[in-house]
Amino acid sequence: MKNHQYVLIIDFGGQYNQLIARRVRENNVYCEVKPYTTPLEELKALNPIGIIFTGGPNSVYLEESPHISKEIFEWGVPVLGICYGCQLMAYTLGGEVTPAQDDSAREYGKTKTYYNTDCKLFQGLPEEGISWMSHSDYMARVPEGFALVAHSDACPNVAIADESRGFYGVQYHPEVNHTEHGQDMLHNFLYNVCGAVGDWTMEDYCKTAIAAVREQVGDGKVLLGLSGGVDSSVAAALLAEAVGNQLTCVFVDHGLMRKNEGDEVEAAFKKWDINFVRADAEQRFLDKLAGVTEPEKKRKIIGAEFIRVFEEESSKVGQVDFLVQGTIYPDVIESGKGDAAVIKSHHNVGGLPDDVQFQIIEPLRMLFKDEVRQLGRELGLPEYLVMRQPFPGPGLAIRIIGEITKEKADILRDADAIFREEIANAGLQYSINQYFAVLTNMRSVGVMGDARTYDYTLALRGVTTTDFMTADWARIPYEVLDKASSRIVNEVAGINRIVYDITSKPPATIEWE
Ligand SMILES: Nc1ncnc2c1ncn2[C@@H]1O[C@H](COP(=O)(O)OP(=O)(O)OP(=O)(O)O)[C@@H](O)[C@H]1O
Ligand SMILES: O=c1[nH]c(=O)c2[nH+]cn([C@@H]3O[C@H](COP(=O)(O)O)[C@@H](O)[C@H]3O)c2[nH]1
Numbered sequence: 001m002k003n004h005q006y007v008l009i010i011d012f013g014g015q016y017n018q019l020i021a022r023r024v025r026e027n028n029v030y031c032e033v034k035p036y037t038t039p040l041e042e043l044k045a046l047n048p049i050g051i052i053f054t055g056g057p058n059s060v061y062l063e064e065s066p067h068i069s070k071e072i073f074e075w076g077v078p079v080l081g082i083c084y085g086c087q088l089m090a091y092t093l094g095g096e097v098t099p100a101q102d103d104s105a106r107e108y109g110k111t112k113t114y115y116n117t118d119c120k121l122f123q124g125l126p127e128e129g130i131s132w133m134s135h136s137d138y139m140a141r142v143p144e145g146f147a148l149v150a151h152s153d154a155c156p157n158v159a160i161a162d163e164s165r166g167f168y169g170v171q172y173h174p175e176v177n178h179t180e181h182g183q184d185m186l187h188n189f190l191y192n193v194c195g196a197v198g199d200w201t202m203e204d205y206c207k208t209a210i211a212a213v214r215e216q217v218g219d220g221k222v223l224l225g226l227s228g229g230v231d232s233s234v235a236a237a238l239l240a241e242a243v244g245n246q247l248t249c250v251f252v253d254h255g256l257m258r259k260n261e262g263d264e265v266e267a268a269f270k271k272w273d274i275n276f277v278r279a280d281a282e283q284r285f286l287d288k289l290a291g292v293t294e295p296e297k298k299r300k301i302i303g304a305e306f307i308r309v310f311e312e313e314s315s316k317v318g319q320v321d322f323l324v325q326g327t328i329y330p331d332v333i334e335s336g337k338g339d340a341a342v343i344k345s346h347h348n349v350g351g352l353p354d355d356v357q358f359q360i361i362e363p364l365r366m367l368f369k370d371e372v373r374q375l376g377r378e379l380g381l382p383e384y385l386v387m388r389q390p391f392p393g394p395g396l397a398i399r400i401i402g403e404i405t406k407e408k409a410d411i412l413r414d415a416d417a418i419f420r421e422e423i424a425n426a427g428l429q430y431s432i433n434q435y436f437a438v439l440t441n442m443r444s445v446g447v448m449g450d451a452r453t454y455d456y457t458l459a460l461r462g463v464t465t466t467d468f469m470t471a472d473w474a475r476i477p478y479e480v481l482d483k484a485s486s487r488i489v490n491e492v493a494g495i496n497r498i499v500y501d502i503t504s505k506p507p508a509t510i511e512w513e
């Protein structure tokens with residue numbers, strides 16, 4: 001499904017790799033992030049119009065650090081190196097990188113920077129501005145053919161360029177917002193150096209994705225896992241457009257949905273012109289999960305059980321070859337399918353069983369959440385659906401710490417509903433990107449009606465984020481927390497203490513399991 005230009009981002013372990021990808025796509029250029037260990041011929045076959053080397057925590061002059069073959073510079077493809085990537089380019093092409101000799105050449109954070117605006121990277125931009133640095137190594141000697149095109153007060157070689165070959169390196173991070181005009185510099189690299197034409201638009205993506213699905217499916221039958229969430233609703237709209245009534249959407253009600261959610265999802269999608277099935281699977285999920293406390297084990301059980309339910313439902317429809325899931329890029333990356341460590345196995349990726357008999361179609365697999373929302377709008381979905389807060393496939397199973405029982409699920413459902421109601425009453429439902437309650441497995445002593453209680457502690461969580469890869473805890477006004485807290489303790493039996501989670505991601509994650 002590739003009829004657009006492609007920019008290759010090579011990952012050397014930097015913190016901002018996803019951010020680089022987002023920035024490139026915001027420039028209407030398609031890109032993907034690949035680990036630096038990917039075989040070179042595989043990378044070449046992608047036929048990139050440009051390559052970006054990311055930053056990274058290592059030092060290029062150490063043998064054990066990530067390196068890349070010099071051959072990549074012989075492809076005739078422009079390269080932009082960022083921080084570690086810049087040092088790597090200099091090092092590989094014969095320059096010298098050393099630890100910074102004096103403290104002033106170690107730069108962290110906002111740094112006044114002076115640019116040579118004759119260089120294509122900085123054309124049309126101001127001659128000075130703030131850039132955002134994070135380095136302790138230093139390019140002591142730049143390779144032959146390279147010119148110094150930016151400097152700071154401490155560092156003479158903040159940016160280097162060999163314009164005849166289209167090689168550029170910057171010591172700072174143009175992808176972070178703190179770098180003034182960083183986005184324009186990336187734009188210059190993409191459009192003025194790599195010859196991008198800006199062919200990555202949602203309208204285009206939408207058309208291409210529909211055509212690709214049609215071709216793959218032919219006149220076969222398709223099952224789609226529909227949760228009522230943003231991703232699968234967008235996937236359903238796309239599939240409905242592509243293959244019409246060859247599609248059956250299956251909503252698995254695993255008994256770990258939020259309060260009234262099963263009925264609401266059913267009511268909403270019954271109105272759509274699609275084949276919609278609600279599979280009541282509460283008991284079988286609870287049975288399988290009984291006694292299980294380990295989070296990854298819960299996730300694997302749920303991933304497998306989802307597939308078993310899909311199989312059963314498909315047998316009622318006839319021969320079904322394809323299963324569509326609303327998997328998006330962060331699900332893939334966080335399940336350790338990219339170069340990253342396994343943080344948690346998302347049920348629809350790392351949690352899938354080995355013996356899936358369907359061919360899996362994931363039309364959103366390469367999109368970020370905000371791109372999925374854009375695609376949903378493109379497909380004509382209403383704003384309230386497109387802007388819904390995400391709800392994880394495993395549902396309350398990963399918000400009940402320790403063993404899962406129906407009783408605990410009921411307690412959590414009631415508490416969570418009150419919290420969400422109070423957030424909505426305060427008009428905060430769109431400014432907090434995800435908010436929910438967690439039933440911790442901890443009990444503590446309280447006093448209610450002059451009597452001792454020994455009940456659960458409930459945690460409330462609210463985060464702000466755009467891509468759910470990183471997140472900050474939401475500064476919910478005290479009055480709102482206060483109201484929610486007192487209502488929950490008064491109205492929900494089994495809870496006598498409420499805490500608010502004030503960790504960002506990283507170091508925490510959004511969900512507790
Ligand atoms: N209850 C469910 N029934 C059927 N399929 C489901 C269910 N929950 C999740 N899935 C499948 O797993 C995929 C991933 O779930 P995920 O929660 O990430 O996406 P979503 O529910 O579609 O959107 P959102 O991120 O807004 O919650 C879904 O797109 C869907 O295909
Ligand atoms: O469909 C899903 N299946 C899963 O297994 C899963 N785990 C986490 N999430 C959602 O992903 C986002 C990031 O969550 P974490 O910070 O907890 O990893 C948040 O929006 C989470 O709600 C999941 N969604």
Ligand SMILES: NC(=O)CC[C@H](N)C(=O)O
Pocket residue numbers: 014054055056057058059082083084085134135136137138
């Ligand atoms: N942010 C980076 O890429 C850092 C690169 C290298 N580790 C340095 O300290 O200079």
Ligand SMILES: [Mg+2]
Pocket residue numbers: 227229230390391392393
């Ligand atoms: Mg969901």
